[in-house]
Amino acid sequence: MIVFVMILATLMLLAWLVLLGRTTRDDWITAAHSKILENYDAIEKLQKCTGKANAAALVSRSLECFGIKFQLGKENKKQIEKIQNDIQKLQRGDLKSVGILIMPGFVLLREFEAVGKGAVHKTVLTYYYELHGKKYAEVKTKHLLAKLISYPIIGVALTLNLGALLVGLGSDTAGLAILGIGSVLVLVLAYAMYDELGDRVRKRRSAISKQFPNVVSKLALLVTSGMTMDRAWRETAASHDAQLYMEMRRTADELDNLVSPESAYGNFISRCNTKETAKLASAILQNLSKGNSEVGKLLKSMAQEAWQERRHMAKRDAEKANSKLMIPTMLLLLAILVMLMVPVAMNFSGL
Numbered sequence: 001m002i003v004f005v006m007i008l009a010t011l012m013l014l015a016w017l018v019l020l021g022r023t024t025r026d027d028w029i030t031a032a033h034s035k036i037l038e039n040y041d042a043i044e045k046l047q048k049c050t051g052k053a054n055a056a057a058l059v060s061r062s063l064e065c066f067g068i069k070f071q072l073g074k075e076n077k078k079q080i081e082k083i084q085n086d087i088q089k090l091q092r093g094d095l096k097s098v099g100i101l102i103m104p105g106f107v108l109l110r111e112f113e114a115v116g117k118g119a120v121h122k123t124v125l126t127y128y129y130e131l132h133g134k135k136y137a138e139v140k141t142k143h144l145l146a147k148l149i150s151y152p153i154i155g156v157a158l159t160l161n162l163g164a165l166l167v168g169l170g171s172d173t174a175g176l177a178i179l180g181i182g183s184v185l186v187l188v189l190a191y192a193m194y195d196e197l198g199d200r201v202r203k204r205r206s207a208i209s210k211q212f213p214n215v216v217s218k219l220a221l222l223v224t225s226g227m228t229m230d231r232a233w234r235e236t237a238a239s240h241d242a243q244l245y246m247e248m249r250r251t252a253d254e255l256d257n258l259v260s261p262e263s264a265y266g267n268f269i270s271r272c273n274t275k276e277t278a279k280l281a282s283a284i285l286q287n288l289s290k291g292n293s294e295v296g297k298l299l300k301s302m303a304q305e306a307w308q309e310r311r312h313m314a315k316r317d318a319e320k321a322n323s324k325l326m327i328p329t330m331l332l333l334l335a336i337l338v339m340l341m342v343p344v345a346m347n348f349s350g351l
Contacts, residue, residue, distance in 0.1 A: 002164050002167050005160050005163070005164045006160070006161065006164045008160060009156075009157045009159075009160035009161040009164065010161070012153055012154075012156060012157035012160075013154070013157040013158070015153065016104050016150070016153045019103075019104030019107045019108060019150075020100060020103055020104050022107050023103045023104075023106065024110075026110075027103060027107060028095055028098065030106060030139065030142060030143075031095075031106060031143070031146070032098055033139050034139055034140065034142065034143035035090055035098050036087055036090050036091070037132075037139060037140060039083045039086055039090075040087070042079075042083055043080050043083055043084070046076045046079055046080050047076075047080070049076060101150060102143075102146050102147055102150050102151070103146075103150070104149070104150045104153065104154075105145065105146025105147060105149035105151075106142065108150075109142055109145055109146060120194075121145060124141045124144055124145060124194070125137055125138065125141045126273075127197050127198060127200075127201045128141050128197075129270060130201055130204065130205075130273050131200065131201065133250070133267075133271065144193065144194070144197065147190075147193060148190055148193065151186075151189075152186055152190045155186035155189075156186050156187070159178060159183050160183060162182070163175045163176065163177075163178035163179030167179075204243055205273060205274050207242065207244075208243050208244045208247075208272050208274050208276075208277065209276060209313070211240075211244040211245070212244060212274070212276040212277065212280075212306050213303065213307045213309075215236055215244055215245070216276075216280060216299055216303045217303040217306075217307070218232075218235075218236045218239065219232050219233065219236055219280075219299050220296060220299035220300045220303045222236065223295055223299055224296040224299075224300070229287075229288070229295055230255070233252060234252050237249040237251075237252055244272065247268060247272055247277075248268070250267075250268075251264050251265065251267065251268040254267065261284075261288060265282075265284060265285050268281050269282075276306060279302065283295070283298050
């Protein structure tokens with residue numbers, strides 16, 4: 001059994017090394033491009049973190065909060081500078097920060113179309129299209145799929161080799177634990193990367209749905225007051241920095257760059273991917289030639305429906321929260337009963 005495990009692990013390791021040897025210049029360029037995009041995402045997160053700290057300090061106006069803001073801003077600035085230096089190195093062709101662990105995944109994606117164009121690829125591509133737009137979706141999809149392919153191969157191979165080695169040295173318990181738990185943990189961690197992406201998209205869609213009633217209400221108010229639909233869209237988009245408003249600004253930028261309304265609003269529908277935003281964009285496209293009177297009435301009706309749906313959503317969220325609190329409440333009740341019953345039992349036993 002141990003011999004079979006070592007043979008399997010060795011074959012997996014050899015396959016990974018063969019794939020690594022087949023990497024081409026295009027694979028390294030794709031990996032570098034993906035790394036640059038990851039670095040830009042990291043910079044954006046650090047900037048948002050600094051912005052939130054600044055806002056909290058301004059609200060509280062306490063010396064402690066200003067001290068935390070100063071320290072956090074200083075640390076984030078150093079990290080941003082480090083990431084920017086890494087980006088410059090990658091752009092100059094220094095690929096040290098890319099790493100080799102992911103490269104066999106790019107080879108498999110390139111050489112086997114079934115791997116690179118399967119159902120998982122389509123799902124991941126759709127997710128990244130929503131998160132980052134059409135321009136970067138394909139590159140980010142390849143990067144994640146390369147991780148999901150390459151990391152499990154090398155991870156399981158090393159885990160099996162280590163477990164078999166420990167068993168051969170006489171540490172049966174530790175070796176078998178690494179063989180079983182270690183291999184499963186590697187696969188679980190790989191799946192967690194995929195699931196984390198889906199979780200981000202689900203949270204984003206939920207946030208967009210919650211922001212929609214405010215957006216459509218403001219659009220209805222501006223349009224019925226005499227403002228053109230295009231200007232009302234831009235005014236609403238500029239009024240907040242949440243996800244839906246940012247997507248509206250991207251659509252406005254596309255229209256400024258002479259993208260046709262059909263394409264611009266179609267991209268908006270694809271990026272948001274919720275039934276509410278699809279209905280809104282479709283209504284705007286259908287009523288571009290009918291004037292503000294038709295659009296205004298439609299937006300008012302959509303606003304009423306959106307607020308009603310928002311109330312239903314709040315009720316459903318409250319019911320979910322109650323059901324989640326049921327288990328902790330029961331555990332707390334059980335702990336209280338134990339605390340009450342133990343002294344009583346001890347008194348009886350003493351009698």
